[in-house]
Amino acid sequence: MTAPRANRPLLNRNLAEFGTTIFAEMSALAARTGAINLGQGFPDTDGPEQVREAAVRALRDGRGNQYPPGPGVPELRTAIAAHQQRHYGLEYDPDQEVLVTAGATEAIAAALLALLEAGDEVIALEPYYDSYAACIAMAGARRVPVTLRPHEGAFRLDLDELRSAVTPRTRLLLLNTPHNPTGTVLSREELSAIAALAVERDLLVVTDEVYEHLVFEGEHLPIAALPGMRERTVTISSAGKTFSFTGWKVGWVTSTQELVTAVRSAKQFLTYVASGPFQYAVAEALRLPDTYFTAFREDLRAKRDLLCTGLADAGVKVFRPAGTYFVTADIRPLGESDGIGFCRSLPKRAGVVAIPNAVFYDDTEAGTPYVRFAFCKRKGVIEAAIERLSNLRK
Ligand code: PMP
Ligand code: GLN
Numbered sequence: 001m002t003a004p005r006a007n008r009p010l011l012n013r014n015l016a017e018f019g020t021t022i023f024a025e026m027s028a029l030a031a032r033t034g035a036i037n038l039g040q041g042f043p044d045t046d047g048p049e050q051v052r053e054a055a056v057r058a059l060r061d062g063r064g065n066q067y068p069p070g071p072g073v074p075e076l077r078t079a080i081a082a083h084q085q086r087h088y089g090l091e092y093d094p095d096q097e098v099l100v101t102a103g104a105t106e107a108i109a110a111a112l113l114a115l116l117e118a119g120d121e122v123i124a125l126e127p128y129y130d131s132y133a134a135c136i137a138m139a140g141a142r143r144v145p146v147t148l149r150p151h152e153g154a155f156r157l158d159l160d161e162l163r164s165a166v167t168p169r170t171r172l173l174l175l176n177t178p179h180n181p182t183g184t185v186l187s188r189e190e191l192s193a194i195a196a197l198a199v200e201r202d203l204l205v206v207t208d209e210v211y212e213h214l215v216f217e218g219e220h221l222p223i224a225a226l227p228g229m230r231e232r233t234v235t236i237s238s239a240g241k242t243f244s245f246t247g248w249k250v251g252w253v254t255s256t257q258e259l260v261t262a263v264r265s266a267k268q269f270l271t272y273v274a275s276g277p278f279q280y281a282v283a284e285a286l287r288l289p290d291t292y293f294t295a296f297r298e299d300l301r302a303k304r305d306l307l308c309t310g311l312a313d314a315g316v317k318v319f320r321p322a323g324t325y326f327v328t329a330d331i332r333p334l335g336e337s338d339g340i341g342f343c344r345s346l347p348k349r350a351g352v353v354a355i356p357n358a359v360f361y362d363d364t365e366a367g368t369p370y371v372r373f374a375f376c377k378r379k380g381v382i383e384a385a386i387e388r389l390s391n392l393r394k
Contacts (some may be wrong), residue, residue, distance in 0.1 A: 314386070
């Protein structure tokens with residue numbers, strides 16, 4: 001039987017360049033081969049018991065089992081606003097300036113679909129998280145990557161390159177700090193320069209800050225806190241990374257009423273709402289004492305150090321991340337140059353799964369030798385992976 005409308009590809013042409021997301025591909029490879037999965041970024045232990053219990057309570061008490069309100073349950077919106085105030089001194093009105101989404105993923109999609117039109121240009125830091133490229137494409141806009149380049153052991157933004165990427169068609173800067181996959185944390189100086197550019201060229205900024213509580217060096221500074229930025233910035237975060245409940249898919253947007261209304265216009269036709277009972281639990285999580293956030297960060301700092309040392313001993317060049325729970329390594333010291341081939345063969349060669357950074361680049365050559373390893377795993381699992389990777393040299 002011929003496919004209906006065989007004269008035209010089934011998949012919308014905007015999506016044609018995107019195959020299966022690398023995270024699904026690599027987790028399936030790990031499951032198939034039994035390799036240790038340091039690919040997709042999810043923790044192998046769940047978040048705080050108290051938060052899980054709060055979800056159970058909400059479920060049992062019948063809170064959130066039916067459609068929650070479109071913008072999110074008031075308890076969570078209030079907790080998100082309080083979180084922004086407590087950690088960054090940013091004031092948002094929980095009723096007008098906060099929107100709960102199905103993870104950061106939906107927040108990104110809704111923001112881009114709401115704010116972009118066909119032909120608009122979006123500047124994104126390269127390597128970029130894969131959903132950015134897909135959502136820009138779904139909006140019919142064009143991505144303009146600005147590549148973070150290795151410099152003194154970290155991937156850094158070239159501010160001149162950023163400036164020259166702006167054209168009259170640029171609508172929006174899409175930022176991500178702490179940055180996945182490189183682990184770069186944009187400094188106050190860099191963010192100030194980006195902010196000045198956004199103001200000068202009257203650009204919107206969408207900033208993905210899902211790793212806001214995973215900064216090991218320096219500090220996390222939301223760009224919305226800089227002068228002139230609150231009114232042009234859509235800030236996105238989520239509970240998945242901060243509280244180790246990636247399956248709950250509770251994310252949020254904070255911005256001005258005008259921007260939140262725009263994002264909500266798109267969001268209401270994506271999921272409408274999601275994660276009812278979990279919203280109540282995340283409200284409780286956001287109010288956890290500082291000791292929770294510090295202990296979480298320190299636990300991951302120790303794991304970062306463990307994995308970085310292990311990778312260096314295995315013979316790759318390590319870019320020690322200032323934030324996130326990922327470390328990028330350059331495989332060239334092993335005599336290898338193709339990260340994609342390396343990751344496809346790694347389960348067989350060493351029983352470990354990692355992510356090739358090349359898939360996050362338009363300039364694939366710039367990303368070819370880099371590979372990302374996640375360290376949000378139990379210590380014993382990281383140690384076992386290191387033991388396996390040590391065979392690469394032999
Ligand atoms: N942005 C970045 C940079 C990420 O690494 C991830 C993965 N957590 C997301 C967005 C998606 O977040 P969520 O799982 O909350 O949709
Ligand atoms: N954010 C996770 C990562 O970077 C993956 C999330 C997903 O699979 N979409 O690994």
